Amino acid sequence: MPVHVFVREQQETPTGLVHIITDDQDRLRAVEWxxxxxxxxxxxxxxxxxxxxxxxxxxxxxxxxIALQAYFAGDIHALAQLPTETNGTAFQRLVWQALCEIPAGETLSYSGLAAKIGRPSATRAVGLANGSNPIPIVVPCHRVIGADGSLTGFGGGMERKRWLLAHEGRGLPVQGELL
Known part of the structure; x- marks a missing residue:
C-alpha cells in the first residue's frame, strides 16, 4: 500500500482551532477541529x-x-473554488458534490439531498455519507438539516453547526466566538 504524505497546518477560527490537511498539489484532503x-x-x-x-x-x-481565513473573516464564498480531493466511495463523492451545490445561507433536508442526487429512498445512506465527509465547512455538510427544519447531527458539534449557519446568514443569531 502506498504511503500518502500530507501537509498539516493549524488555523485558529471563531469556532476553535482547526487542523487543515493538504496534499503535495495543495488540494484540501481534510479539515477538523x-x-x-x-x-x-x-x-x-x-x-x-x-x-x-x-x-x-x-x-x-x-x-x-487562506480561504478558511477569508471565510471566517466574512467572505462566505471564499471556499467555493478551493481545490479538494477526497477518497470516499462513488456514492459518498456524489453526496459530497451535491453538498457543494447548496448555496451559502441556504439549507436542505437529508431527504431533499437524497432527491437531488436522484436517490429519493436513500435518505439514511445520504446521512451516513454526510457524516463521513472529511472536509466539513468546505464541503458544507452543516447545511443539511432535518425534514422539519431542525438542526440535526454535525461531526463538529451542534453549536458549531449553528454558528456556521448563522455566519452564512441563515437567520440564526451569531454569538461571537464559540471557544
Whole structure:
C-alpha cells in the first residue's frame, strides 16, 4: 500500500482551532477541529489505510488555510473554488458534490439531498455519507438539516453547526466566538 504524505497546518477560527490537511498539489484532503482529532484520524485511515498516512509540517500557508481565513473573516464564498480531493466511495463523492451545490445561507433536508442526487429512498445512506465527509465547512455538510427544519447531527458539534449557519446568514443569531 502506498504511503500518502500530507501537509498539516493549524488555523485558529471563531469556532476553535482547526487542523487543515493538504496534499503535495495543495488540494484540501481534510479539515477538523482540534477537539475532534480522533474523528479526522478515523476518516483518514478509512479513506487511505491505517499505515498509509504520513504528515509533514507546512512551510507556507496553503490555499485552504487562506480561504478558511477569508471565510471566517466574512467572505462566505471564499471556499467555493478551493481545490479538494477526497477518497470516499462513488456514492459518498456524489453526496459530497451535491453538498457543494447548496448555496451559502441556504439549507436542505437529508431527504431533499437524497432527491437531488436522484436517490429519493436513500435518505439514511445520504446521512451516513454526510457524516463521513472529511472536509466539513468546505464541503458544507452543516447545511443539511432535518425534514422539519431542525438542526440535526454535525461531526463538529451542534453549536458549531449553528454558528456556521448563522455566519452564512441563515437567520440564526451569531454569538461571537464559540471557544
Amino acid at each position: 482540534d477537539d475532534h482529532g480522533r474523528r479526522m484520524q478515523t476518516l483518514l485511515r478509512r479513506h487511505y489505510g491505517a499505515a498509509g498516512i504520513e504528515f509533514r509540517a507546512a512551510t507556507a500557508p496553503s490555499a485552504a488555510r
